[in-house]
Amino acid sequence: MSVHVVADSPAKLRAISGMLMHEYDVTAEMLGVGAAFSAAMEAVVVSVDLRVLENIATLKARLASLLSAPKRVFVVEQSTRLARAQAYALGATQVLVSPVQPAQLLEKLANKCALPTGATEIPSFGEEVAAEGAACFSAMFQAVMRGSPIDVAKTRRAGNKITDYISEHGLTDWLAIVRLHHEGTYQHCLLVTGVAVDFGLSLGMARRDIDRLHSAAMFHDIGKATIPLAVLDKPGKLDDRERSLIETHPMAGYRMLLGTADIPKEILHAVKHHHEYLDGSGYPDGLSAENISDIVRILTISDIFAALIEQRPYRPTMSRDAAYEILFDMKGKLESPLVDAFRRVAFSR
Ligand SMILES: [Fe+2]
Ligand SMILES: [Fe+2]
Structure with missing residues (x-):
């Protein structure tokens, strides 16, 4: 599975990419700089401080091309309703709160939840x-x-x-x-x-x-x-x-x-x-x-x-x-x- 990581600092980019690189094909980009990603990308992980208004504007413009990924995990800075609501409003399908443990992130991406019997394909x-x-x-x-x-x-x-x-x-x-x-x-x-x-x-x-x-x-x-x-x-x-x-x-x-x-x-x-x-x-x-x-x-x-x-x-x-x-x-x-x-x-x- 290919995963594209977007972050607003080199440290976050390294940390998130490092958690994923042994399990997935990882591409990475600094917010505002842009980078190529696989057309068949299955997940995007966004670790951006949504308290900074400029970040939200930059992310909105960028996300238009990233929303094709069916899984969109956002890592937010604070465990507040507003932070979660902002992430969902931007297109998150799941939200984690920083600091994230590798196991948490891998679990979100692996979708370790039971599909009801017979539900083999999700339209x-x-x-x-x-x-x-x-x-x-x-x-x-x-x-x-x-x-x-x-x-x-x-x-x-x-x-x-x-x-x-x-x-x-x-x-x-x-x-x-x-x-x-x-x-x-x-x-x-x-x-x-x-x-x-x-x-x-x-x-x-x-x-x-x-x-x-x-x-x-x-x-x-x-x-x-x-x-x-x-x-x-x-x-x-x-x-x-x-x-x-x-x-x-x-x-x-x-x-x-x-x-x-x-x-x-x-x-x-x-x-x-x-x-x-x-x-x-x-x-x-x-x-x-x-x-x-x-x-x-x-x-x-x-x-x-x-x-x-x-x-x-x-x-x-x-x-x-x-x-x-x-x-x-x-x-x-x-x-x-x-x-x-x-x-x-x-x-x-
Ligand atoms: Fe109720
Ligand atoms: Fe209820």
């Missing part, structure tokens, strides 16, 4: 759809952090494309693409949207209703923009304070969207209540069954399933069968006929 169209969705989440989170308006129309377009992709190619391919190329909250949101859309399709919902569903799924965790990454991506068990902090995200998301034009009330309701359970044990309001809408019931099942099958670097990926077993055991909290209907989505679609 590049699906990668484009997933990348557009991830860029949309990145833009949405950045808008929230800056206090600027959210582009609702762009989010709907991305949700429509995900729906079209899953209608044509099915859920298994979508899960494979998203888990191979995306991580963290963006991976989660892409998975939830795909699972929710496929659940809607399996239930025979009309396209108009599926559009409502993908809108709810795309926006459901926007409140996580306010939660520190150290808590969101914590490998171990959360303590009480961290758990309480996480549980603020539905209400925070609701408040963020409240003043946004073109967000229907039912989407606001879904964002606020996607962690409610029928038995009243959920949050933030402990709603009981009669106050939880159909769209929320579908979204909640999709959200739990997607969270269970996420690809995380610090734990093995749970199989779809095992995730369904957990959902099945939550029947008092989730709508029983829907959990039964979800079996088709979990096992065979």
Whole structure:
């Protein structure tokens, strides 16, 4: 495999290239200087300080010709949401935080994650759809952090494309693409949207209703923009304070969207209540069954399933069968006929 390295200092260029040269055909370039690379390049590693505005401008111009590489690993200087969001907005498919260990980088490039059985080929169209969705989440989170308006129309377009992709190619391919190329909250949101859309399709919902569903799924965790990454991506068990902090995200998301034009009330309701359970044990309001809408019931099942099958670097990926077993055991909290209907989505679609 050929890998092209771009860095903003000779020391970084040497360090990254040195980690890769025993495993891959490596070409290297200093940012702003340019260099030839293989037309069949399969990965690019970018180690550039994105806090320097000039670097971003130079990189944008250069990346136009490097985005053909299916794997684009960015090494950022700080473990902040902004640094990660900037990297994804520039086209990263995966992000590492400096200082990087050789094993971390090699693992990212080797894509050591399990492809679901039968998913032997990943269509590049699906990668484009997933990348557009991830860029949309990145833009949405950045808008929230800056206090600027959210582009609702762009989010709907991305949700429509995900729906079209899953209608044509099915859920298994979508899960494979998203888990191979995306991580963290963006991976989660892409998975939830795909699972929710496929659940809607399996239930025979009309396209108009599926559009409502993908809108709810795309926006459901926007409140996580306010939660520190150290808590969101914590490998171990959360303590009480961290758990309480996480549980603020539905209400925070609701408040963020409240003043946004073109967000229907039912989407606001879904964002606020996607962690409610029928038995009243959920949050933030402990709603009981009669106050939880159909769209929320579908979204909640999709959200739990997607969270269970996420690809995380610090734990093995749970199989779809095992995730369904957990959902099945939550029947008092989730709508029983829907959990039964979800079996088709979990096992065979
Ligand atoms: Fe959530
Ligand atoms: Fe979620």
